[in-house]
Amino acid sequence: MIFKQDMLARYFILGTQNVASEAVFFEVLTQALANGITLFQYREKGPGSLTGSDKRRVAQRVRELTTQYQVPLVIDDDIDLAHAIKADGVHFGQGDGDIEKNIQASQPLFVGVSVSTQSEYDRITGLNGIDNIGIGPVFATTSKADAKPAIGIAGLKEIVSQSQWPAIAIGGISQANLPDVLKTGVVGASVISMISESENISQTLAYWKQLT
Ligand code: TZP
Ligand code: MG
Numbered sequence: 001m002i003f004k005q006d007m008l009a010r011y012f013i014l015g016t017q018n019v020a021s022e023a024v025f026f027e028v029l030t031q032a033l034a035n036g037i038t039l040f041q042y043r044e045k046g047p048g049s050l051t052g053s054d055k056r057r058v059a060q061r062v063r064e065l066t067t068q069y070q071v072p073l074v075i076d077d078d079i080d081l082a083h084a085i086k087a088d089g090v091h092f093g094q095g096d097g098d099i100e101k102n103i104q105a106s107q108p109l110f111v112g113v114s115v116s117t118q119s120e121y122d123r124i125t126g127l128n129g130i131d132n133i134g135i136g137p138v139f140a141t142t143s144k145a146d147a148k149p150a151i152g153i154a155g156l157k158e159i160v161s162q163s164q165w166p167a168i169a170i171g172g173i174s175q176a177n178l179p180d181v182l183k184t185g186v187v188g189a190s191v192i193s194m195i196s197e198s199e200n201i202s203q204t205l206a207y208w209k210q211l212t
Contacts, residue, residue, distance in 0.1 A: 001072055008038065010039070010205065010208055010212065012040050014029060015044040017050075029065060033068075033069035035206070036205045037205065041074040044059075044076070055078075059075065059087075060085055072089065078090070079102065082109055090102070091113070100127065103128070112130075132167065135160065135168070136156070137149075137150050142193065143192040160184050160185040167185070168188045170189070170190045173194055
């Protein structure tokens with residue numbers, strides 16, 4: 001799949017550790033796919049996450065579902081899995097090893113990189129093979145145990161304004177702060193709990209669509 005920045009508009013992230021069960025994981029994912037997310041990132045990471053053959057089995061089913069709904073699929077920090085299931089992209093955090101080696105090994109898939117601070121941005125400036133960056137956490141988050149300090153709207157704006165790549169915001173994004181987030185120049189927002197904890201995913205996504 002060719003990378004297009006429109007794919008980043010409504011970027012949903014989920015792993016089985018974010019929800020009560022595998023059944024709930026697929027229920028939430030299916031509703032999100034059916035109601036207008038533009039990209040899905042499978043992020044199986046942190047306490048309670050699956051590994052090995054269980055992760056591979058879930059990822060395979062995620063690939064089938066995303067293909068069915070024609071939504072691009074990105075795998076967090078697992079290049080081998082991304083190639084094995086024919087995902088569309090890979091995403092890396094700053095702690096996920098040598099970034100240049102990761103970019104190389106990910107080709108021809110598209111590549112996203114997380115950036116939390118100015119110095120993290122400076123470290124990747126000028127690198128080839130990056131398609132987008134994710135900036136945050138913008139606000140406090142309960143979805144990532146080892147999240148860095150929140151940078152706020154001002155911190156987000158500061159990095160977005162210099163970014164040579166399409167940038168998305170991440171971390172603590174809610175329906176209430178989404179309008180302010182989208183005014184910073186990002187091409188989209190990425191969320192876990194705004195969708196995974198929504199009582200009405202179709203309504204949440206209808207609201208989001210109408211803002212973008
Ligand atoms: N990276 C920075 S914050 C975060 C990740 C994966 C978690 C985002 O989850 P939520 O529930 O949208 O705050
Ligand atoms: Mg690339």
